[in-house]
Amino acid sequence: MTYQTQVNPSEQSQTNMRILLIEDDLQAAGFLLKGLREAGHVADHASNGDDGLEMGRDGTYDVMVVDRMLPGRNGISVIETWRAEGVRTPVLILSALGEVDDRVTGLRAGGDDYLAKPYAFSELLARVEGLARRVEPEAAATKLQVGDLELDLLARKCTRAGENILLQPREFRLLEYLMKNAGQVVTRTMLLEHVWDYHFDPQTNVIDVHISRLRGKIDKNFDTPLLHTVRGAGYSIREG
Amino acid sequence: MRANLKVLNSSTFRMSAVYLVVFALSVGGILWYVYWNTAVLLERQTDETIRTEVTSLGEQYRQGGLARLLDTVRRRSAQESSRGIYYFSNQVGRRMSGNLDGLPADALGKSGWIEFPYEVRGTDDRRTHRARAYYTRLSGGFTLLVGRDVEELRQFAQLIRNTLYYALALALGAGLGGGILMSRNFLKRIDTISDTSRSIRAGDMSERIPLRGTNDEIDRLSQNLNSMLDQIERLMAGMREVSDNVAHDLKTPLTRLRARVEAALRENSKPAFKAALTETLEEADELLRIFNALLSIARAEAGQTRDQFAPVDVTEIVNEIGELYEPLVEDAGGALEIDAVDGLQVSGDRQLLAQAIANLIDNALKYAKPPEGSDKKLQIGLSATTIQGNTVISITDNGPGIPARDLNRVTERFVRLDTSRSEPGSGLGLSLVQGVAQLHEGELSLINRNPGLTAKLILPALA
Ligand SMILES: Nc1ncnc2c1ncn2[C@@H]1O[C@H](COP(=O)(O)OP(=O)(O)OP(=O)(O)O)[C@@H](O)[C@H]1O
Ligand SMILES: [Mg+2]
Numbered sequence: 001m002t003y004q005t006q007v008n009p010s011e012q013s014q015t016n017m018r019i020l021l022i023e024d025d026l027q028a029a030g031f032l033l034k035g036l037r038e039a040g041h042v043a044d045h046a047s048n049g050d051d052g053l054e055m056g057r058d059g060t061y062d063v064m065v066v067d068r069m070l071p072g073r074n075g076i077s078v079i080e081t082w083r084a085e086g087v088r089t090p091v092l093i094l095s096a097l098g099e100v101d102d103r104v105t106g107l108r109a110g111g112d113d114y115l116a117k118p119y120a121f122s123e124l125l126a127r128v129e130g131l132a133r134r135v136e137p138e139a140a141a142t143k144l145q146v147g148d149l150e151l152d153l154l155a156r157k158c159t160r161a162g163e164n165i166l167l168q169p170r171e172f173r174l175l176e177y178l179m180k181n182a183g184q185v186v187t188r189t190m191l192l193e194h195v196w197d198y199h200f201d202p203q204t205n206v207i208d209v210h211i212s213r214l215r216g217k218i219d220k221n222f223d224t225p226l227l228h229t230v231r232g233a234g235y236s237i238r239e240g
Numbered sequence: 241m242r243a244n245l246k247v248l249n250s251s252t253f254r255m256s257a258v259y260l261v262v263f264a265l266s267v268g269g270i271l272w273y274v275y276w277n278t279a280v281l282l283e284r285q286t287d288e289t290i291r292t293e294v295t296s297l298g299e300q301y302r303q304g305g306l307a308r309l310l311d312t313v314r315r316r317s318a319q320e321s322s323r324g325i326y327y328f329s330n331q332v333g334r335r336m337s338g339n340l341d342g343l344p345a346d347a348l349g350k351s352g353w354i355e356f357p358y359e360v361r362g363t364d365d366r367r368t369h370r371a372r373a374y375y376t377r378l379s380g381g382f383t384l385l386v387g388r389d390v391e392e393l394r395q396f397a398q399l400i401r402n403t404l405y406y407a408l409a410l411a412l413g414a415g416l417g418g419g420i421l422m423s424r425n426f427l428k429r430i431d432t433i434s435d436t437s438r439s440i441r442a443g444d445m446s447e448r449i450p451l452r453g454t455n456d457e458i459d460r461l462s463q464n465l466n467s468m469l470d471q472i473e474r475l476m477a478g479m480r481e482v483s484d485n486v487a488h489d490l491k492t493p494l495t496r497l498r499a500r501v502e503a504a505l506r507e508n509s510k511p512a513f514k515a516a517l518t519e520t521l522e523e524a525d526e527l528l529r530i531f532n533a534l535l536s537i538a539r540a541e542a543g544q545t546r547d548q549f550a551p552v553d554v555t556e557i558v559n560e561i562g563e564l565y566e567p568l569v570e571d572a573g574g575a576l577e578i579d580a581v582d583g584l585q586v587s588g589d590r591q592l593l594a595q596a597i598a599n600l601i602d603n604a605l606k607y608a609k610p611p612e613g614s615d616k617k618l619q620i621g622l623s624a625t626t627i628q629g630n631t632v633i634s635i636t637d638n639g640p641g642i643p644a645r646d647l648n649r650v651t652e653r654f655v656r657l658d659t660s661r662s663e664p665g666s667g668l669g670l671s672l673v674q675g676v677a678q679l680h681e682g683e684l685s686l687i688n689r690n691p692g693l694t695a696k697l698i699l700p701a702l703a
Binding site for chain 2: 118120170196198199200201202203204206209210213
């Protein structure tokens with residue numbers, strides 16, 4: 001079963017993306033599609049691996065979200081086939097299996113990110129939007145800039161409004177990740193994954209403390225805050 | 241009949257049958273060798289004597305002429321003890337000397353070996369014996385036959401042959417009987433083992449294989465199987481307890497959730513719905529977190545992921561997790577002191593080890609916090625070092641510790657001490673740490689330092 005929908009053009013914003021969702025649980029897919037469309041994206045749905053493989057082949061999507069376990073052809077095989085055919089579209093794998101080795105097989109098959117069920121919708125949205133951004137050329141960037149905040153990746157220096165800010169190595173990496181995803185929401189788990197390379201569920205919000213320390217260094221003495229808390233989702237660094 | 245077939249089908253019996261064939265072949269070989277060295281050799285010796293005698297008689301004829309030959313033959317024939325058989329005849333076939341009445345009918349050729357029955361003379365009754373002889377025609381038309389009575393030899397050979405057959409038959413019979421007996425005995429013991437396993441499968445977990453006390457292989461096997469059954473029984477009991485606990489501990493939040501939704505529906509106002517939904521979402525997240533934790537613990541305990549182990553740098557993990565939690569501890573007004581020896585490595589799962597350390601720091605943070613208003617400061621020590629070949633990760637706090645009677649209990653699922661109810665948690669943290677330790681073939685040891693608790697994660701170092 002396949003259906004496609006167009007979002008009203010007037011609602012389309014600059015960051016509007018085309019997203020393919022391959023998920024066999026129709027109810028879960030319904031909620032996801034609704035959420036993605038409400039966030040301003042165009043979302044198509046396939047309920048089995050073979051239809052999904054077909055739809056994703058021409059590479060017209062910005063991000064594809066693939067459930068690992070699908071009737072017929074499984075998600076891993078779909079991704080492997082795409083990759084073998086040269087389809088480079090970023091893929092987020094959804095899985096009911098949260099184990100580390102499942103994550104590894106998923107990423108090895110050509111997936112770009114991995115999200116274990118159950119997940120919060122805000123987490124999925126943040127990751128999908130993060131993946132779509134990833135394809136934009138940023139390869140040679142050696143300097144990141146958000147407003148008057150500048151991060152020099154070669155000299156390992158941070159300045160705001162020309163003023164030097166001293167950062168610990170981990171704070172530097174935290175800021176680097178946030179700035180690479182400037183304007184996007186990054187969740188706490190994304191930060192733990194990318195800045196610390198740990199995938200477990202910390203029982204307390206250890207990340208919040210690190211963010212507030214970073215905030216103390218880059219925002220405290222300035223008029224406009226750059227590092228924002230997005231309620232119920234995570235953090236975002238942006239101008240205004 | 242069925243039982244006999246079963247014996248024939250048993251592997252012991254098949255093995256004994258093979259042994260039997262090998263045994264029979266070697267016994268047969270030995271007996272044949274004995275036979276060859278007695279009967280056959282004696283027969284050959286007889287032939288050899290006859291041949292020598294023929295040669296010597298021929299020599300005498302050539303040297304001493306007919307007279308000398310006749311004389312010798314007569315002399316030898318007369319000797320009772322020699323058992324020699326002689327016959328000498330002229331060209332017309334008339335007997336001239338010897339102890340044989342006439343030439344046997346089948347001595348037709350120029351010369352050759354013959355065997356024939358002959359009547360022993362000189363004794364009271366006339367007995368027929370077998371004789372073996374060589375005959376040859378000499379120049380001048382004379383015929384000479386020299387032979388021996390081989391009756392005794394033949395009887396001896398017969399005796400040996402019979403003995404051999406009996407011995408072989410006896411050996412085969414004994415082997416076969418022994419084989420059947422042995423396999424039946426073995427089979428009976430195996431049957432008790434399968435009977436036991438059958439009744440266990442039927443649900444009687446208390447059944448055990450009876451031992452004979454002989455401490456032989458089967459006894460040892462049964463002993464091992466019994467202790468395996470003991471362990472399985474223990475695990476099953478543990479499992480049942482765990483699932484009972486799980487059911488109970490999940491029922492509480494689910495009941496709470498249900499009551500909340502019901503209340504909101506009764507109130508029937510938009511803000512009530514919103515509040516209820518928000519709380520429901522939180523409760524659902526908590527339930528999912530519990531489920532995930534339970535699954536992780538079960539998976540760690542099952543030990544299935546062990547084949548994906550890789551060398552991990554414990555020093556690095558300790559430093560990273562320490563650094564991750566340090567700001568949190570400081571914000572709680574405490575201090576985290578990290579002290580990891582360089583280059584500690586274990587074979588394991590980096591994520592799970594990190595999670596275990598995080599759980600222990602989380603506990604220290606929650607339960608060692610000094611009470612409001614006290615001037616004591618929370619001190620957490622995180623260290624990693626090598627002790628007696630093991631890599632030991634210790635998390636030490638200066639809190640109240642865990643009462644001695646609860647030390648063994650707190651690692652069980654859902655166990656939370658009454659004094660800790662005010663802190664969030666579900667009592668699964670230490671269970672996971674213990675599971676991770678087990679998965680790494682190590683152990684978790686909790687030690688009260690009075691005051692304070694030290695949790696030690698002891699892992700076998702990388703070989
Ligand atoms: N460092 C400590 N000092 C004193 N008591 C402790 C300490 N660590 C654990 N405990 C006691 O052991 C109990 C079990 O700990 P465990 O980590 O298994 O569960 P939890 O912390 O209550 O919940 P969770 O870890 O699942 O959030 C705690 O509830 C607490 O009573
Ligand atoms: Mg805990």
